[in-house]
Each structure stands twice: as structure tokens, then as C-alpha cells.
Amino acid sequence: MTIPIMTFFDYSSPPKDQQAISRPICELADLMDQILPGSTEKGVGLRKLLEAKDCFVRASLQAQEEAIDRMEVISARKLKAEFEASLLLDIRGFEDNTGLAITDIELRHTLDRSDGALSTISASITVKV
Numbered sequence: 001m002t003i004p005i006m007t008f009f010d011y012s013s014p015p016k017d018q019q020a021i022s023r024p025i026c027e028l029a030d031l032m033d034q035i036l037p038g039s040t041e042k043g044v045g046l047r048k049l050l051e052a053k054d055c056f057v058r059a060s061l062q063a064q065e066e067a068i069d070r071m072e073v074i075s076a077r078k079l080k081a082e083f084e085a086s087l088l089l090d091i092r093g094f095e096d097n098t099g100l101a102i103t104d105i106e107l108r109h110t111l112d113r114s115d116g117a118l119s120t121i122s123a124s125i126t127v128k129v
Contacts, residue, residue, distance in 0.1 A: 009030065018057050
């Protein structure tokens with residue numbers, strides 16, 4: 001006899017990556033629902049299995065978010081390095097063309113956390129006159 005908690009084991013609606021996490025647990029829940037007679041312990045066991053499924057899905061989502069954060073940092077560092085290299089070439093050209101010497105450069109970058117994009121790179125340049 002199917003009990004109401006079984007409706008929460010449907011794994012067809014989440015995205016494919018979450019379905020891969022949910023499916024084996026949902027199949028186990030379905031098997032237990034079919035072979036065990038109705039009882040309080042069956043309901044408790046299915047509830048705990050549902051809680052475990054939810055925890056595993058959250059762990060998967062957290063791992064994905066951490067991977068995205070790492071990629072954002074790597075992308076930001078790469079973009080900053082490219083900017084620094086371009087800036088150094090520009091400075092060399094500036095010094096060669098003007099005879100002025102750059103004495104200090106400070107670079108700052110800001111990540112926009114809403115979408116992870118690098119939103120700002122700025123430079124402060126001190127020139128010795």
C-alpha cells in the first residue's frame with residue numbers, strides 16, 4: 001500500500017544532475033514501500049530516507065556552488081593578470097614616449113557576487129615628474 005510520503009520521492013522534476021542523486025534513493029523508497037507492510041516504522045524509515053535524499057541533493061548543490069566560486073576566482077585572477085600585462089606594456093610605452101617614470105602602481109579588482117562576473121579592475125599610477 002502506497003503511503004502519502006511517497007509523493008515526495010518523485011525525481012522527474014529536478015534538473016538532470018539532481019535526478020542522478022535522487023533516483024537511487026527514490027527507487028529504494030519505492031521498493032521499501034512495495035515490500036513492507038504499512039506501519040509506523042515504515043513511515044519513519046521513509047521519512048528518514050527522504051531527509052537523507054534532501055541532504056544529498058543539498059550536498060551536490062553546495063559542491064556545484066563551490067566549483068563555480070573556484071572558477072570565478074580563477075577567471076578573475078586570469079583577467080587581472082592579463083590586465084596587468086597589458087598595463088605594463090602601456091607603461092613602458094608611456095615612459096619611453098614621455099621620459100617620465102612610473103614610481104608606483106596599485107591594482108584593485110572587484111567581483112560582482114550576484115553573477116560572479118569580474119566587474120571592476122582599476123589602477124592607481126604614480127608618476128615621478
